[in-house]
Amino acid sequence: MLRRVRLFLTLVAVCFAIVCGPAAAQLTDRQSEYYQGWVKTADRAETVIEDNRASNASLENLRSEINGYRDDFNRARGANTERIQTLENQIKALGAAPEGDATEPEDIATLRTHLDEQLNSLRVPQIISEEAFSRANGLISEIDKLLRDRQAKELLERGPSPLNPTHWRPAWVDVNEAAQALFNEARRNLSTDVVHERLRARGLGILALVFVAGVLLFYGKRWSEAAGARLRALGGQGSGVWTFLTSLLRIILPWFGVWLLVQAVVMTGVLGLRGTLLMENVPYWAAIILYYDWIGRQVYVLQAAQGFKKLSRQKVTELRVYLDFLAGLLILHELVNLFDQIENISDATRAVVAFPVIVATALILLRVRRVRSVDVPVDAGEPSETARAAGFSQLVEFIRRALFFLGIASPILAMLGYTNAAEAIVFPAVRSLVLIAALVIVQRFLTSVYGWLGGQGDKAKDSLFSVLIGFAMAILAMPVLALYWGARQTDLQEVWSRLLQGFDIGGVTISPSNFFTFLVIFAIGYGLTRMLQSGLRNSLLPKTSIDPGGQNAIVSGTGYVGIFLAALVAITIAGFNLSSLAIVAGALSVGIGFGLQTIVSNFVSGIILLVERPISKGDWIDVNGMMGYVRDISVRSTRIETFDRTDVIVPNSDLISGVVTNYTRGNTIGRVIVPVGVAYGTDTRMVEKILGEIANSNPMVLANPAPSVVFQGFGADSLDFEIRAILRDVNWVLSVKSDMNHEINRRFVEEGIEIPFAQRDLWLRNPEALQGSEAQPSKNTDEVPSTKPSKNPVEMTEGDLADGDGDEI
Structure with missing residues (x-):
């Protein structure tokens, strides 16, 4: 079915080329030759896929060749896009072509024909490239599926059981013969004149390499400690940064010594083919040993810095021994694979040789599972510590359960003959476990560097930087974990290639390149907008006569316009064509x-x-x-600070559609009303005069309009008066009212004016039952403390301005 689709697309391309005319249908000689080569390669690939007899290596090579063609066609199908768009716009500017017997001016017809020929000449290579790219994509997908099927079949294939005694002797014979062959090759080469001549010619260089290698192996750690002491003299004592760098030198220098030693042995020419292949892997095996030992040492240093609270010294030492054993078992596993590749041993021999390594690795994983941390009490007052401890405990528990499952399942699979499945489980688990430990160590190191440079110290462990670094390292580790668990390198390359090509959403292609371009341009625009807002708020607007509310409106409006323009420019530069989303956006806008x-x-x-x-x-x-x-006006709501010092968030729609009383709109002038009651029989004109003097003497009361005293009427218990005055600043209303009341009390006492209070007559039914004494007359003093006006306004609450208290503003 897929081949029929490809054939149909090819016929469409050819038909288009024929319709466009002979001149336009012809590619250049170089393009035609390249396309013919591609057709032959594609036909050969389809034959190989149908036969399904090629080796995995041959399929990988064929895939690599097709991938090269696909990359070229991908670039070609996007070429001349701007030129094609320009020609289409030119043709569109000429208007619609005449239909039927209608004609158009000769010059316009000639120009239209010329533009059509140019457009078709550019479209033909683009269409052919599009068809070839689709075909290459399909072939690569078929090859990948074929390789994955083979990999799955090999993984689930059952072979000879290593517990069968009939396989033990042949396996021992194969191992013995391989060792003898390796030894005999070296002995034969050592006796040849070629090797003797090479030793004489390169002897001095070989001795120099051996000497340097020996120095690095024996003195590398000492030199690393000396370099660490010098680095600590630069500062940062106690941060752990220089200790980490010193630990890296402890493994780099010895490994470099091993590499020099291997080069010296290879230069002798004594080793044969087997020995050379074996020696080429020695630096990799040395790196495994040093790497696992470094992990164990870092765990020890970390726990020692914490006083061995989570893991005791004995547990850490035990864990380091297990890591060294795991490194050795991984090397044995690599040696078994190399033995299989060189000698092409039987499946039974491989199962027998690999079985002890699998069982030993599984047993050590079970032992690692038993290394448990001590439950350390966490301060309940530190939420971050509690959350971090809980998350770490969950991760450790998950790893423990996984190790238990793998430690049990791997030997059972190997005993049943599923050697490939057992190896595909236990050894990736070891590598993944050590990789996770390395990520944690590196993340702590980078966090320590950040804390040291930023002066935060241990607080950097709870910073956003630490979280982002951990997240980034986890993302970067995913391809490595995929390779550990059986993914092919070409699979990862294919995923990356598809990611770079982008994905289509409603006709808009989003790829990492244009997405990051959008983010960078928008971030720049956003930063410039904030800088402009800061300049307006702090430098320009304060020097103008615009009121604070107007300044805030200008700054906020500038921010909205700047962010909108930043998004628009970022979309344009990133190349997002949003015209195809217009219909979808219109439909979504209704629901939204x-x-x-x-x-x-x-x-x-x-x-x-x-x-x-x-x-x-x-x-x-x-x-x-x-x-x-009003403390802040944002795009969605307004924040109001009440007189109780509480913030109230009011939706903006309530301020527009509801009734709002603004006491200080335009100015802060307002009125205060102070009610006063005097006893019946008091001279009302005197009261009016005294209240007028009190009102006029207050510094916050305006002289124009002048304050007034109103005789309101005859109350139930008093003659009611009111002072009505206009204040310079209504925010002082409570202070003015308080000062006036103090002054009224003082003047009334001086003038002998009584401020009445409610009186009631009390009738007793049985007064003879009551016994009491005459009340002593209360002493009255004419001393009245002096009062002074307040210097600051009194703090108001909403209860102070309740209805009916006289504060009508």
């Missing part, structure tokens, strides 16, 4: 409009507030019974 209509309403209301400015930052307002000062 219903679901987010409240948010949209608040957003629009916020813009209206910034433009019309019925309220501004710092205004004293009353909305829905909530009274306070």
Whole structure:
């Protein structure tokens, strides 16, 4: 079916080329030759896939060749896009072509023909490249599927059981013969004149390499400690940075010594083919030993720095021994694989040789599982410590269960003859476990460096940087883990290639390149917008006569416009063509409009507030019974600080659609009303005069309009008066009212004016039952303390401004 589709696409391309005319259908000689080579390669690949007899190595080579063609066709199908668009616009500018017997001017017809020929000449290679790219994609997918099927079949294939005694002697014979062959090759080469001549010619260089290698192997650790001492003298004592770098030198210098020693042995020419292949793997095996020993040492250093709270010294030492054993077993596993490749041994021999390594590795994994941490009490007052400890415990428990399963399953599979499956489980588990440990160690090191450079110290462990570094390292480790667990390198390359090509969403292609371009451009635009806002807020606007509310509106509006322009420019530069999403966006906008209509309403209301400015930052307002000062106007809501020092978040739509009382809109002038009651029989004109003098003497009361004293009427217990005055700043209303009351009390006492209080007559039914004494007359003093006006306004609460208290502003 797939071949029929490819044939149909090819016929379509050919038909298009024929319709476009002979001149346009012809590719250049170089393009035609390259395309013919591709057709032959594709036909050969289809034959190989159908036969399914080629080796894995041959399929990998064929895939690599096809992948090269695919990359070229991918570049070619996107070539001349701008030129094609320009020609299409030119043809569109000429108008529609005449239909039927209609004609158009000769010059326009000639120009249209010329433009059509150019357009077709550019489209033909693009269409052919598109068809070839699709075919290459399909062939690569078929090859990958074939290789994966073979890999799965090999993994699940059952071979001879290593517990069968009939396989033991042939396996021993094969191992013995391989060792003898290795020894005989070296002995024969050593007796040849060629090797003797090479030793004489390269003897001095070989001795120099051996000497340097020996020095590095014996003195590398000592030199590493000396270098660490010098580095610690630069500063950062106690951060662990230089200790980490010193530990790296402890493994780099000895490994370099091993590599020099291997080069010296290879230069002798004594080794044969087997010995050379074996010696080429020695640096890799040495790296495994040093790497696993480094992991164990870092665990020891980390636990020692913590006082061995989580793992005791004995447990850490035991864990280091297990890591060294695992390194040795991994090397034995690699040696078994090399033995299989060189000698081409039977499946039975390989099962017998690999079985002890698998069992020993599984047993050590079970022993590692038994190394448990001590439960350390965590301070409940530190949420981050509690969460981190809980997360770490869950991770450790998961690893323990996985190790238990793998330690049990691997030997059982090997005993049943599933040697490949057992190896594919136990050894990747070891590598993954050590890789996770290495990631944790490196993450702690980078966090320590950040804490040292930033001066945060141990606090850097709970910083955002530590989390981001851990997340980034986890992402980078995923390809390595995939390779450990059987993924082919070409699989990862294919995933990366598909990722680079991008994915299509509603006709818009999103790839890492244009996505990161969008992020970078938007981040730059966002940063410039914030810088512009900061300059307006701190430098330019304070020097103008614009009120604070207007300044806040200008800064906020600049931010919204800047972010919108940054997004628009980023989309344009990244190359996102959003025209194809217009219909989808229109359909989604209806549903989003219903679901987010409240948010949209608040957003629009916020813009209206910034433009019309019925309220501004710092205004004293009353909305829905909530009274306070406007502290911030955002795009969705407004924050009001009440007189109780609590923040109230009010949706912007309530400020636009509801009734809002703004006491300080435009100015801070307001009125205060102070009610006063005097006893019946008091001279009302005198009271009026005294209250007028009190009102005029207050510094916060305006002289124009002058304050007034109103005789309200005859109350139930008193003659009711009111002082009505206009204040310079209404925010001082409580202070002025308090000062006036103090002054009224003082003047009334001086003038002998009585402030009445409610009196009631009490009738007793049985007074004879009561016994009491005459009350002593209370002493009255004419001494009245002096009062002074307040220097600061009194803090107000909403209860102070309740209805009916006389504070009508």
